[in-house]
Amino acid sequence: MSMTKRGIGMSEVSSGDALLFLTDEQLRQGIEAMFFAYRGFTSAPDAILEGLDYGRAHHRALHFIARVPGMNVKRLLEILGVTKQSLNRVLRTLIEDGLVESRVGTADKRERHLYLTETGAALESRLSDAQRRQMRAAYRQAGPDAVAGFRQVLEAMMEPRMRSTYGSLRDGGA
Amino acid sequence: MSMTKRGIGMSEVSSGDALLFLTDEQLRQGIEAMFFAYRGFTSAPDAILEGLDYGRAHHRALHFIARVPGMNVKRLLEILGVTKQSLNRVLRTLIEDGLVESRVGTADKRERHLYLTETGAALESRLSDAQRRQMRAAYRQAGPDAVAGFRQVLEAMMEPRMRSTYGSLRDGGA
DNA sequence: ACCTTAAGTCAGTGTTGTTGACATTCCAAG
């Protein structure tokens, strides 16, 4: 079961072996791989969250607040792709529990800017470390070239809006 | 099952550029890429399911029943990684609606073997086609080498149990 | 002043997951 390795113009219509990676069977395997891998991807942080009163939604919020300190609620909503009611439920508990601080905006006082407290940063680190450990193991096992390809395919899979969101996080935050 | 033989020994401790793909920043980007990409991955079938009385759980069940016709419930439970109560709710509606047929096992009459009906196969095709179209677009955009890497990393990310499940689906089904 | 935007809130609903308890059927070992 060897994967073809030819640099070939993608404009060519499927005929030979070269596009074997586009057969329905190959695509289906990719779909299943994505499904199974996503479970592995979330399992480490999920294990930590078990027992605490938080879930995956809290983890995601913490992650992006850590990533872009001072981010306002609107931006976080766009990134997470959920409704404000859904986010609010999560955010409220995080603020009540002293993991997140919500400061009134300086330029625009309607906005609330979100920051992790020390406690919040501590939990975020625990979660992040666990997830990074998993990711690191997978990266190490697959090697740098595979990782580059992995990233390329994932980026191509994103919806355009999310791709630009992803890009803006990548190079430089706010 | 050929794992790539890479130029660089993975036992070397991070120092030069060679392991730049293992920096915390790189890992974090991979994590975010996975998060955003998964949304793109599910969006096409989700759009179809909208309006029908089914959800993602129904899609997953249909997918794997289509993949391994005659699969018993226990196997499906292992693959999906949910409780039997959770699966049963989904399966029951699919059977009631005539999308899935549940036949008593021949060798072991306790077992139920699951098959798609014509109607079930039709819906499964619609969903599968939509998801494959998305996947194909991403694959085409990234190219064959990237796809090979993508698959390698995903496989490394799976939990061991899921990796073997994935493998058994890949080469040969039941 | 008026309209819009940002944020938060209340109420209701749906999907998907979880436990726990229990019944049924049936294979296989004693």
Place this chain on the structure above:
DNA sequence: CTTGGAATGTCAACAACACTGACTTAAGGT
């Protein structure tokens, strides 16, 4: 042949996380 345990199915209750819709408050911008 009896019995223990496995496979399946079902009922009930509950939790996490999403949704829609309607509304308020505060602070812009024009």
